[in-house]
Amino acid sequence: MDAxxxxxxxxxxxxxxxxxxxxxxxDLYAELDRRPALVVITGAAGVGKSRxxxxxxxxxxxxxxxxxxxxxxEPDAPAPFAPxxxxxxxxxxxxxxxxxxxxALRGLLPELAGLLPPAPPPVSDPRAEQHRxxxxxxxxxxxxxxxxxxVEDVQWADAGTVAFLRTLVSDPPPHLGLVLxxxxxxxxxFPFPLRPPPHVVSAERHLVPLSVAGTGALAAGLLGGRAxxxxxxxxxxxxxxxxxxxxxxxxxxxxxxxxxxxxxxxxGVPEPPLPASVRRLVVEGxxxxxPDARKVVxxxxxxxxxxxxxxxxxxxxxxxxxxxxxxxxxxKEGVLRAAGDSGGGTYAFPYALARRAAYEAVAEPERPVLHxxxxxxxxxHTSPLPLVRIAGHHRLxxxxxxxxxxxxxxxxRAAGNGDAGAATDHYLxxxxxxxxxxxxxxxxxxxxx
Numbered sequence: 001m002d003a004x005x006x007x008x009x010x011x012x013x014x015x016x017x018x019x020x021x022x023x024x025x026x027d028l029y030a031e032l033d034r035r036p037a038l039v040v041i042t043g044a045a046g047v048g049k050s051r052x053x054x055x056x057x058x059x060x061x062x063x064x065x066x067x068x069x070x071x072x073x074e075p076d077a078p079a080p081f082a083p084x085x086x087x088x089x090x091x092x093x094x095x096x097x098x099x100x101x102x103x104a105l106r107g108l109l110p111e112l113a114g115l116l117p118p119a120p121p122p123v124s125d126p127r128a129e130q131h132r133x134x135x136x137x138x139x140x141x142x143x144x145x146x147x148x149x150x151v152e153d154v155q156w157a158d159a160g161t162v163a164f165l166r167t168l169v170s171d172p173p174p175h176l177g178l179v180l181x182x183x184x185x186x187x188x189x190f191p192f193p194l195r196p197p198p199h200v201v202s203a204e205r206h207l208v209p210l211s212v213a214g215t216g217a218l219a220a221g222l223l224g225g226r227a228x229x230x231x232x233x234x235x236x237x238x239x240x241x242x243x244x245x246x247x248x249x250x251x252x253x254x255x256x257x258x259x260x261x262x263x264x265x266x267x268g269v270p271e272p273p274l275p276a277s278v279r280r281l282v283v284e285g286x287x288x289x290x291p292d293a294r295k296v297v298x299x300x301x302x303x304x305x306x307x308x309x310x311x312x313x314x315x316x317x318x319x320x321x322x323x324x325x326x327x328x329x330x331x332k333e334g335v336l337r338a339a340g341d342s343g344g345g346t347y348a349f350p351y352a353l354a355r356r357a358a359y360e361a362v363a364e365p366e367r368p369v370l371h372x373x374x375x376x377x378x379x380x381h382t383s384p385l386p387l388v389r390i391a392g393h394h395r396l397x398x399x400x401x402x403x404x405x406x407x408x409x410x411x412x413r414a415a416g417n418g419d420a421g422a423a424t425d426h427y428l429x430x431x432x433x434x435x436x437x438x439x440x441x442x443x444x445x446x447x448x449x
Contacts, residue, residue: 024205025055031203032056032179035146036172038196042184043207044334044350045281046245049181052207053150056179060148066091067148072156074288080130080160083151084137085109097143104136134164142173150179155191162192169196183334209242218244222251226258239272241351249275250353274356282357285335292318292326297335301359302370305389306339306346314377315370372397375406387413388426395433404433408443415446 028039039056041049057067068091070083079085089111103117123129141149151157151165165180172178182190184206196202210218216233220226240246251257254272286294299315300307307315313323327347330336335358339346349355362370375393378386391406411426427447431440 024052025059028052028056028203028205029059031201032060032148032177034201035175035177036199037177037201038169038172038194038203039177039179040190040194040202040204041179041181041207042190042204044209044243045183045285046243047207047209048244049183049207050152051244052205053152053179053181057148057150066144067150068144069150069152072151072153072158072161074156074284080158081108081133081137081164082158082161084161084164088112088137088140091140091144093140093143097145099139099143101132102136102139102143104132105140108133109140130160130163133160134167137164138167138171138173141168141176144176146175146177148177148179150181152181154180154182155184157191166192166194169194169200172196172200210237210244210247211242212237215240215242215247218247219251222248223258228258232258236272239352241354243351246275246278246351246353249277271352271356274353274360278353279357279360282335282354283361285333286358286361288333289329289335290326292316292322293329293333293335296323296326297330297358298362298366298370299374300330300336300348301355301362302367302374302393304355306348308346311377311381312347314381315373317373368397372399375402391429400433401435404430404435404439404443407433408439408446411443411446 031037032039041052043049053069057069060067068087070087072083085108089109091112093112093115095115095117098115098117100117101120103119106113106116106119109116120132123132141147151161154162154165157165168176168178180190180194184190194202212230212234215237216228216230219233219236220228236247236250240250250272253275257272286297289297295316295318296312299312302315303311309320309323309327312327313320316323316326318326327336331338331347334350335354336347337350339348349358359367371393375390375397378390378393387406387410391403391410394400394406395403407426407430411423411430414420414422414426424447427443430443431447435443
């Protein structure tokens with residue numbers, strides 16, 4: 001999706017993301033203007049689906065083209081047709097344009113009772129009743145004329161709304177423009193098959209995160225056109241995964257980020273604040289997961305680095321089959337993803353701030369337990385041993401003596417490999433860990449040598 005715009009943009013110029021949205025909107029509006037039309041937009045949470053819809057609607061002349069926007073939500077027990085009822089109750093169709101079947105909507109849309117035809121006789125079969133309501137909703141939609149009907153977050157639609165959308169797509173009114181959005185990590189992830197007839201103009205767009213250069217261009221625009229160093233753009237991409245919504249939330253709550261000190265490779269750039277909105281986005285995803293999947297996500301948060309199935313299972317306390325089922329749920333929700341382009345059999349969070357939010361969601365009493373499991377699992381299942389990581393997990397598990405031992409081993413290995421700088425760093429870290437006197441003397445002697 002991203003065209004890799006330059007990292008630095010002049011003040012007042014549109015960012016790469018804005019220019020990209022403009023181009024997409026121009027293309028989609030050209031399709032949407034040829035009725036009947038269907039536009040489908042998919043992508044991960046925060047990638048810009050709602051913004052693209054808003055931009056698309058600004059190109060729609062309001063005088064002769066009403067725009068209706070329904071949003072599917074995720075209640076525990078979704079009411080039938082809930083998102084449709086909320087938006088259609090505000091319509092004022094002409095009574096003479098309504099077919100008789102729309103009288104079945106009197107109970108569903110009491111706000112329109114004065115405009116609707118008489119209610120038909122009741123039916124005893126619930127399936128027949130739902131079918132009649134779907135036909136009635138389609139008839140009401142057709143009466144709106146040259147309208148644009150947007151339904152966002154279709155992945156959360158109730159069964160009645162799904163039935164309505166499938167019927168509408170298979171036989172749309174001649175003047176309708178239908179826009180559907182859904183979350184999904186890949187372009188084929190729409191919640192149900194869409195099979196519009198040949199005469200319907202169809203356009204599908206799967207939005208992907210920005211590249212490093214696109215992240216820098218968006219940041220430059222949000223920071224008033226200030227030049228964004230490549231190093232900062234790379235770090236911002238790592239923190240946000242190139243998701244425009246997350247980038248905007250971070251920069252909005254981070255005063256003067258370009259004034260922060262930088263070091264080689266970005267090591268000196270402090271992590272940005274974690275916006276409450278981003279934390280909420282991650283926590284909502286966690287709540288939708290089954291218990292085992294939440295355990296696997298907690299294990300991934302504690303391990304931090306991309307981890308294979310057996311390591312995630314060892315830290316989560318699950319068997320391999322349970323871990324795979326749990327991991328599938330976490331991947332489907334987008335909380336975790338395969339690491340790297342080819343996956344390589346390891347899994348991680350889509351961006352660093354998501355990992356931080358998930359780690360903060362782990363109950364504090366549970367963290368030392370998981371860190372100890374992580375230390376032991378890494379010692380059993382990895383080669384060569386990540387000695388510094390193991391030491392860090394022991395420290396966070398509240399076991400400083402073990403942490404010092406592993407740090408000393410890391411320093412010994414670095415010294416044996418001729419890496420005096422790393423060895424010095426690890427010996428000093430071991431001394432700062434407050435080891436017993438005998439260990440302190442031994443480490444100090446090694447450091448002196």
